[in-house]
C-alpha cells in the first residue's frame with residue numbers, strides 16, 4: 001500500500017541531475033500520484049545562479065521538457081511549472097505554495113525533499129502533510145546543481161540524465177572547401193574522443209540520387225537534412241559532437257554550383273550555434289574522389305576566400321587549421337581539449 005495519496009516534489013532543477021531523478025523515482029513508488037513542481041523566477045536565476053559561471057541560464061520551458069521526458073512512462077507522475085518570485089525570504093515559499101496547491105488542486109498529504117531543514121517550511125505551508133526526506137546525505141549522487149553550474153556539465157557528464165545530455169553536448173564544426181581534409185579530421189576526432197559525428201550530408205545526397213547536376217532545391221534539402229542529423233547524433237554523443245560542414249558551406253556550394261546564394265540558407269545559418277569552428281586551409285594535396293569539381297589551384301584559392309568571406313560577414317570566430325595532417329590534428333586536439341575544460345571560443 002502506498003505511503004501517501006498525493007505527493008509533491010519541488011525544486012528549481014537548475015540543472016536536472018541524476019540525484020533529482022533518483023529522488024523522483026523513489027517518491028513515485030511511495031504515493032498514488034506524484035506532482036513534480038518546477039519553481040522558477042528567470043530574472044533572479046540569471047542574476048544569482050548563473051552569473052560568473054560558464055553556463056547559460058536554463059529557461060523553465062527547457063526544465064519542463066526534461067521532466068516531461070523523464071516521467072513519460074510514469075502516468076501517475078505529473079509535472080508542473082510554477083512561477084515563484086524570489087527575494088531570498090520565506091515569503092517566496094508562501095506565495096509559491098499557494099500556486100503549487102492550486103496547480104495540483106487536491107489535498108497534498110506527502111511532501112518530498114532531500115533537505116531535512118526544509119521540514120520547518122513544510123510544517124507551516126503544508127501542515128497536514130508528512131515530509132519524507134530522501135537521501136539526505138546524498139549518498140547515491142554526491143553532487144549539487146550548484147556544483148554542476150560552477151564546474152560545468154563536462155566534468156559531471158555521468159550524472160547528467162540522458163534526456164538532458166543533448167542540451168549540453170558541445171558542438172564542434174569543421175568547415176572548409178573541397179578536399180581540405182574535413183571528413184577525415186571529423187572521423188578521427190570522433191574516434192579519439194569516443195563520440196559521434198555528423199557526415200557532410202550533401203555528399204550522401206548526391207551519391208544517393210546518382211546525379212552530378214545540382215539544382216536550386218537541392219541545397220535547402222541538404223541544409224535541413226544535415227540539421228536533422230545533428231539533432232539525432234547529439235542524442236548519442238559523449239560530451240562532444242563533431243560535425244562536417246554547416247549551412248554557410250552549403251551556401252558556398254550554392255554559389256559555386258549555381259552562381260548565386262539562397263536567402264533560405266542564411267536563415268538556417270542564423271539558427272546555428274556551435275561551440276568551436278575549425279576552418280581547414282586548403283594547403284593539403286587535392287584528392288580527386290570522383291565527386292569533386294574545383295581542383296585548379298587558383299579556383300581553390302578563390303573558393304576558399306569566398307567561404308571565409310561568408311563566415312566573416314557573420315562575425316563567426318573560427319580557428320584556421322593548416323599544415324600537414326599531423327599538425328592539423330594536434331592543433332585541433334588542443335582546441336577541443338579547451339572545450340572540455342569549458343573554454344568559451346564563440
Ligand SMILES: NC(=O)c1ccc[n+]([C@@H]2O[C@H](COP(=O)([O-])OP(=O)(O)OC[C@H]3O[C@@H](n4cnc5c(N)ncnc54)[C@H](O)[C@@H]3O)[C@@H](O)[C@H]2O)c1
Nearest residue numbers: 010011012013014019039093096097113114115138141143
Ligand atoms: N513553495 C514551496 O512550497 C516549495 C516547495 C518545494 C520547493 N520549492 C522551491 O524549490 C527550492 C528548493 O529546491 P532546491 O533549491 O533545493 O532545488 P534543487 O532543484 O536544487 O533540488 C530539488 C530537490 O532535490 C534535492 N536534491 C538536490 N541534489 C540532490 C542529490 N544529489 N541527491 C538527492 N537529492 C538531491 C534537493 O534537496 C531538493 O529537495 C526552494 O528554494 C523553493 O524555491 C518551493
